Amino acid sequence: xxxxxxxxxxxxxxxxxxxxxxxxxxxxxxxxxxxxxxxxxxxxxxxxxxxxxxxxxxxxxxxxxxxxxxxxxxxxxxxxxxxxxxxxxxxxxxxxxxxxxxxxxxxxxxxxxx
Amino acid sequence: xxxxxxxxxxxxxxxxxxxxxxxxxxxxxxxxxxxxxxxxxxxxxxxxxxxxxxxxxxxxxxxxxxxxxxxxxxxxxxxxxxxxxxxxxxxxxxxxxxxxxxxxxxxxx
Numbered sequence: 001x002x003x004x005x006x007x008x009x010x011x012x013x014x015x016x017x018x019x020x021x022x023x024x025x026x027x028x029x030x031x032x033x034x035x036x037x038x039x040x041x042x043x044x045x046x047x048x049x050x051x052x053x054x055x056x057x058x059x060x061x062x063x064x065x066x067x068x069x070x071x072x073x074x075x076x077x078x079x080x081x082x083x084x085x086x087x088x089x090x091x092x093x094x095x096x097x098x099x100x101x102x103x104x105x106x107x108x109x110x111x112x113x114x
Numbered sequence: 115x116x117x118x119x120x121x122x123x124x125x126x127x128x129x130x131x132x133x134x135x136x137x138x139x140x141x142x143x144x145x146x147x148x149x150x151x152x153x154x155x156x157x158x159x160x161x162x163x164x165x166x167x168x169x170x171x172x173x174x175x176x177x178x179x180x181x182x183x184x185x186x187x188x189x190x191x192x193x194x195x196x197x198x199x200x201x202x203x204x205x206x207x208x209x210x211x212x213x214x215x216x217x218x219x220x221x222x223x
Contacts, residue, residue, distance in 0.1 A: 042215035091156060105156035
């Protein structure tokens with residue numbers, strides 16, 4: 001079956017503009033995660049959705065970041081008033097939702113803020 | 115917060131040699147997973163080892179787990195150029211995985 005997909009693959013924007021990143025998880029996966037990865041660094045957890053529960057937003061770095069998941073499937077990560085330090089690869093992953101289960105990653109969106 | 119710490123941060127070996135990477139963690143776990151990442155894109159799951167297992171094999175991969183030392187190692191035998199990637203360990207948290215910073219592996223031809 002289809003894996004996790006993300007769009008766009010690459011995004012170049014100007015400082016101060018808003019961007020929306022999209023994630024399409026594997027069908028049937030109830031858990032969805034957003035991570036950020038700066039060049040050469042590890043994964044930074046941003047936000048987690050599980051079913052219909054309230055999302056865990058504890059990793060969001062500022063109130064400029066928000067995410068939603070519609071209908072328990074597709075998710076969008078929105079960054080408002082982008083800053084140069086937001087430049088990174090944004091990775092989405094989905095899993096069956098049970099603790100410790102394997103996560104399946106999308107190819108990521110490479111964001112560059114000029 | 116990151117629980118796992120990989121060691122070394124970077125490793126460069128000749129093709130055909132074996133590569134060993136280590137991961138240490140801090141709290142008790144149910145399982146530990148290893149992932150590979152090529153070219154800064156999405157991660158690919160390699161292997162999962164449960165806390166009651168000491169060793170697991172998958173093709174050229176061998177993973178060991180020592181819960182008393184809170185550490186795991188990933189051995190890649192007979193390395194190939196295609197093994198060039200970053201390797202991450204992840205341990206299970208409450209509802210999410212806790213990631214290490216990764217080991218960057220370079221296989222020289």
